Amino acid sequence: MSSAERPLLVAVDIGGTFSDVTLQDVATGESWTAKTPSTPHDPSEGFLTGVLMALAEAGRDPAQVGRVLHGTTVATNMILEGRTARTALITTQGFRHVLEIGRADLPRRDNLWAWVKPRRPVPPEHVFEVAGRIGADGQEITPLDEAALPGVAEAIRAMAAEALAICFLHSFSNAAHEARAATLLRGLLPGLAITASHEVLPVVREYERSMATVLNAAVMPAVSTYIARLEARLAEAGVSAPLLLMKSNGGVAGAAAIRRAPAQTALSGPAAGVVGARADGAAAGFDNLITVDIGGTSADICVITGGRIGLTQSGRVGPWPLPLPMLDMVTIGAGGGSIARVSPGGALTVGPKSAGAAPGPACYGKGSEEPTVTDAHLYLGHLPASLLGGRMALDAARAEAALARIAGPLGLSVEAAARGVLAIADNNMVGAIRVVSVERGHDPRDFALVPFGGAGPLHGAALATLLGIRTVLVPRAPGVLCAQGLVAADLRAEFSRSVTMPLAAAAAAKLEAGFAALEADAVTWFADEAVPPADRNSALSVLMRYAEQGFELPIPWSGLSGLGEAFAEAHRALYGFDLPGIGIEIVTLRITATGRLHGAAAARPAPGTARPIGHQRIRLPEGQARAAIYDRSGMGAGACISGPAIITQLDATTLVPPGWTAEVEPSGAIIMRG
């Protein structure tokens, strides 16, 4: 594509209530945004409306669009709400109940006597066994029973399956049976969405791999339909540019790749926000960031070190393991809508139950009388009297009445109860931040905190204080950061190869041959995604562990020499000890391939000052005070204000406590320091 003729990027983020569209001209850096109600019955409708609105706003032609980027929650919501397609699973004879049994894993924090096993996405009646066996060494023990497949296909037709997953034992070391079965079944069941486990996740552990395969298959029909609708709508509007979707790993991929592996979008939405936070951080000169995305019901926390987003291969979505490369994200049930309660035993808890968007916090006046985090903010004077640019009034009396319901039983004043609700919510988030930072060997004090999401900037200063963080970076558009992230994203894919061998016996030539094979896969992928050679980047790493450990650490590859020392050093840094004299193993070779897309940095604000648009009462621990209210759109670069103050904008409210300053940085981000 020529960016000269088609300089426009369109990024679309579809939220529960609104869809946000950002249009950017990569040649000039100009950008436009549009907000339109989401259309849950057919999200592509709102998608198109938003795109056309933005084009109209910019006065541009659809033919000038060179790329459309999108973060989707279609797969996530289906998995979390258990609304996935009717899916069959074909597995190795004798192992029908692998999904049902799982890891026998009654969660560590659940009560043995109270826990109820969650319903699997595929019930055992839809699991079919086929004979044939590959051994642990990858050699065939029993040939695949191909003659059984027509009968199985018949049964799958009879159950009216919409999708099919195939997962055989040891297919990660030899995929021949799986590939053959997939080929035959594609012939026997034309049109059915079929996923074989080696295509999605060729790694050891049958339960986790089966679950990833099943989830991929089970979201495939809906994601495919969804993508097809989006493409049709775009074509209808005269946009012929490629559609790229955000993956859970923070990179985007073409629609064709996503159709094959839709489970890669399980964290598409949150990933877009984190990429946006990284972009805003980079523009302001920060590349070590802790991001906290606080929405209505939950908070998602991630760490970015040296500009790299932390990824994990042992993530979960809802109750299910999904060991695909994804954001190393911790989600906790603490958001603006989280409900505060007092248990009969006298314990004050906040969340995980949430009032959600409907009925919402008590102050929304939609019928809920239970106090939430948002009610506590309103009572303490952290929020303006109305939200969404004045379209939504808040009811302070209802917030106070709701808080009184918990203050009474605790013997606290309403004000102390409100402060307590926030302290508990903040503390829950701090615990989660420690899990993704300290536990991974990082000291949070070396990071800037990036609070985003509608409720994020209300908590930024408090969280930073608790963590000893000195810098809080509030993005330009904290409530719609996902669209920003889409504009900034690059293409990204991982290629891995299992090689398990002792480091002492490793030959450089063999490892280099392994990397060469992975590089070939990466080159094919670059070509499929039409990435010009100058924009290709491959990062090589080796996953290593001490012999007999179960987890590996990624160590950058720059040749065999010094590899053992680098691993021991990483182990010491992360866990506090190393094991001299114990053998080290190389387990996996990995290439992380990135295709740069050159989303332009957004235009910077003009220099200027800030003047309050009003004042309101704020309740502080040391007494009441007058807080200045600022409109963010009226704050120029270089403007600096002191707390107590609140900064309002369409998509979020920022709280600047006393003792804190907030300065508009040249990139447009607000830097708060306490």
Add this chain to the structure above:
Amino acid sequence: MSCDAVTLEIIRGAARAAQAEMEALLERTAMSAFIREKKDFYTALFDADGAMAVGSDLPIFGDIVGPVAAKFPLESMLPGDLYWYNDCYGSRGAVSHSNDQVFLAPAFVDGQRIGFVMGWAHFSDIGGLRPGSLSPDATDHFQEGIIIPPVRLMRGGETNEALLEVFWRNGRYPMQSQGDTRALMAAVRLGEKRLEEIAQRFGPDVLADALAQLLSRTETVVRDKLRATFPVGVTRFTDAIDSDGQGNGPFRLRLALIRTEDDRFILDTTETDDQAAGPVNLLMHPDVPGMALGLYFLQGEQGQVLNAGGPRALDEVRLRPGSLLAPRAPAPLGLRGITMMRLLAAFHGLVATARAGEAPAAHSAYVVLTLRGEGFLMSDGVGVGYGARPFADGTDAVYFVAQENYPVEFMELSYPIRLLRYALHRDSGGPGRYRGGCGVERDYEIVAESATLAVRVDTVLNPPWGVAGGMNGGVGSAVVNPGRPDERRLPSLSDGTRLKRGDIVRLFTGGGGGWGHPHDRPVEAVLADIRGGFVSAEAAARDYGVLRDGTRNGPRPATKAFHRGEYADVLG
């Protein structure tokens, strides 16, 4: 200084986060499959006097700090100290078999002791009679591996390396043992640091008050529920384990819960049978019953933690020296899990008796299959079915809190075996309005030249009982070469079975008892159970009265005593 309600919740959350960090570190760095795949490890935080204030949701802990304090006075402890033991008799059962290693560190702020941190993990081999250190053949506790009395492994940050070397030298897998020890030590150090940070943030006095409140809150909840559950007088329940693996049994656990007129709660176990010759003796620390009832009564109590407040809710626990629950040294203890799991069911039996069936049905004792041979030791912990509850089916295929199974692929990569089948054990869930959980079937083919097999299955002769008209759960079994001329059924608790290449071991584990009358289970739920392989068509017709076409046939059988004599109390 007192801690307000908000700070209390914050300290509770911070303690939980510290535990999660310690557990993650252990899981990532430990070497033995027992710890890293099965996850047989736990953590806890204690107050400055050594009372467990934030524990794991596991009802097996006794007074962990006491045995250390008895030898090393609390006031003699210094920052950087680390204590260690696995001594069962020397700790009055705080640890109840020697494989479990306890590492304990005091935490200090400004020279003031503010609490303790524990890391606990099952080491896969510590020497003894057989690889794995656990065998039904043990006749003496000294055959169950090296015994570490409470010792000071670190003094002011300096490690007594010689002690570690002696320990590692006494196990058959010294490298694993070394890796696991270092992982546990690092986890405890991390927890210590976190506890100190909490104390610095809120002040040692506030922390002390918070921990005291957590203890008293738990005590209050458990005591209130005891009062709501048990009438004044004596509630009795008797349960039994099958055998001790050495030809003796059954052994009866006779419990009496006494509530006095002035609301004192006394658990009397003195009528329990005498101790066993084989290693099924449970050296029950007097805190264990309160922990077990505590876990049960804390269900649904958001914001409460299981801790030493549970034991405080019981005024007295009576034990009889020389009984199965208070054996005399050096009686062997290795397989005390069998008795422990039965004891937990018996506590539910007390509740069911007092509340006319408003309690969970019984579960099977978890199962362990151990295969030993040239250069390998495979200890496979296998899940069982748990009891149905007044509100839900019993859980299928669970071993115990937080403990995971070995993936088939992991096993085949790590040991000379092949799994031919891993499935739910059909019809093992006790029929009822709510069905008991199913056990599993696991078929192993021996790929090694030769191997020796030990199996540990209980709850066979005395199946897991149903409640309120629910039927008993199915039982487990182990058979070598099923359907072949050389088929043989193994004693359910046995060791020393010789196997050769090509032999097949078929292991079935037991289920959980059912709750409520099976004819009250909705037809659609029964049909789904048939389709899913939980229940056979024959059992559906026989026990639930449900035919394949979805009709319900025949008369509803009267609820009869599904249990022999002494269990009859359970039935409402």
